[in-house]
Amino acid sequence: MPAPHYGQPRYRVIAAELRRRIESGVIPPGALLPAESVLTVEFRASRGTIRQAIAVLRETALVVTEHGRGTYASPHPLGSRATTGARPETGLREVAADPELAALFAVEVGTALVEQQSIDRTNGVVEAVVRTYRLLRPND
Amino acid sequence: MPAPHYGQPRYRVIAAELRRRIESGVIPPGALLPAESVLTVEFRASRGTIRQAIAVLRETALVVTEHGRGTYASPHPLGSRATTGARPETGLREVAADPELAALFAVEVGTALVEQQSIDRTNGVVEAVVRTYRLLRPND
DNA sequence: AGAAATTTGTCCGTATGTATC
């Protein structure tokens, strides 16, 4: 059985399902996701596909994966966090929507948004800084 | 030939080579890149590896890929203006580095950076807005 | 108008290297 993919690509369907589990609390914040091998069995997908699905979630900072450990659901505390004083290079922040973001999210200017900043390094050199903005309360 | 990847991964080496050709004008702005099948022959790499290399260039918006057509070298304006007036939801912009970005990239505050904005939608609903910042001149 | 060829998109299975626990 080759790889028919009517409508949405398989990895996006899987990503959507995983996201649903995280946002619905089936996979609580901070918890470890099932291993790739487990997911391949459950979704009957290849490793690459599973990894691609997880990559989608990682883009929106919904999960964090640590080399040699696994992939965690991001704790989205948003109100707790007491940092060490020095601002962490990567992390969550609450910011006010600028006019452009407000228009995109269909909210009023100044509405609080969650900003997740992550840094892409290669050999220690900063290649890119990625800032992802989301609503505190998704309108799903 | 298995898949050893000492030092730089092959897809990054290939990406660097393609970037050189684009920036040096061997592949002029707006021109079509060779098809993936052609690149597999030239670089003696699998299609997956070629696609991974192109994905790297796509991240920096150095190329644009269209289904069924091919991958184009971005007509890289970045200094030639000519925007449509209405800001496109997704696209490139040149912005000044705020203090935090300046620190990360090790440049002075106000230095020009490239901002790539993309939008993650599901069923038309804006799920997240991603802004990626990079240096104009990557320090390979 | 329609069929074929081209090209990118997605997926599968497998194998090996590297990093962490």
Add this chain to the structure above:
DNA sequence: AGATACATACGGACAAATTTC
């Protein structure tokens, strides 16, 4: 050392968009 997990790479297959004949 051993187990686990991610990163890279290969080859093959079908799907979908576009172009060409």
